[in-house]
Amino acid sequence: DVKVTQSSRYLVKRTGEKVFLECVQDMDHENMFWYRQDPGLGLRLIYFSYDVKMKEKGDIPEGYSVSREKKERFSLILESASTNQTSMYLCASRGGGSTGELFFGEGSRLTVL
Amino acid sequence: DQQVKQNSPSLSVQEGRISILNCDYTNSMFDYFLWYKKYPAEGPTFLISISSIKDKNEDGRFTVFLNKSAKHLSLHIVPSQPGDSAVYFCAAKEVNFGNEKLTFGTGTRLTIIP
Numbered sequence: 646d647v648k649v650t651q652s653s654r655y656l657v658k659r660t661g662e663k664v665f666l667e668c669v670q671d672m673d674h675e676n677m678f679w680y681r682q683d684p685g686l687g688l689r690l691i692y693f694s695y696d697v698k699m700k701e702k703g704d705i706p707e708g709y710s711v712s713r714e715k716k717e718r719f720s721l722i723l724e725s726a727s728t729n730q731t732s733m734y735l736c737a738s739r740g741g742g743s744t745g746e747l748f749f750g751e752g753s754r755l756t757v758l
Numbered sequence: 759d760q761q762v763k764q765n766s767p768s769l770s771v772q773e774g775r776i777s778i779l780n781c782d783y784t785n786s787m788f789d790y791f792l793w794y795k796k797y798p799a800e801g802p803t804f805l806i807s808i809s810s811i812k813d814k815n816e817d818g819r820f821t822v823f824l825n826k827s828a829k830h831l832s833l834h835i836v837p838s839q840p841g842d843s844a845v846y847f848c849a850a851k852e853v854n855f856g857n858e859k860l861t862f863g864t865g866t867r868l869t870i871i872p
Contacts, residue, residue: 649801654799678859680862685767685864686864687762687764687847687862687863687864687865688802688847688849688862688865689862690859690860690861693859701859703859735801735802737801746792746804746807747794747802747804747860748804749801749802749803750801751799751800751801752799752800752801754799
């Protein structure tokens with residue numbers, strides 16, 4: 646089974662803090678994604694990566710950056726957290742050539758005070 | 759601009775009856791559609807998918823129907839079971855080569871009443 650592991654299930658941070666969300670997948674997938682889920686807004690794509698050191702902006706990249714130094718690891722960075730970044734963050738991966746099925750991690754619930 | 763829309767935020771269905779979840783899209787470049795199921799405090803899990811060259815795909819109790827002319831798809835669950843209570847997201851993928859992203863709808867919370 647594909648396993649996508651997110652490092653923290655729950656985080657509480659203060660406004661202005663730098664936040665790192667880590668994601669690791671064990672299936673040698675080329676593609677990795679960061680989404681956020683908010684009530685009434687569904688899942689919105691923040692960034693994705695189709696290869697090591699490659700990244701593409703999603704629909705809502707503002708206030709975020711990413712890092713993919715190794716194939717299995719995709720990190721989401723909030724340089725200066727703000728209260729509107731309080732959300733559920735979901736990491737996902739998918740193999741190259743796939744028709745679309747994403748494998749998600751369990752999510753990281755971030756609260757910014 | 760919401761390209762994938764689920765207009766019903768919630769739906770309640772009696773156990774054993776049929777659940778029908780609907781999804782509309784606006785982008786004619788979408789060629790592959792998926793449904794995901796999400797329980798609280800868990801990540802979404804893949805449920806069923808359909809290619810734009812088909813109009814129906816069935817997997818056990820789950821059937822997805824696609825009406826390309828209406829840009830509409832629906833998920834049917836028969837018979838509905840209490841374990842089906844979850845949030846359901848439809849998602850769509852564009853045909854463009856190299857475009858790997860999925861666009862998700864806003865979700866429908868399904869509650870199965872015992």
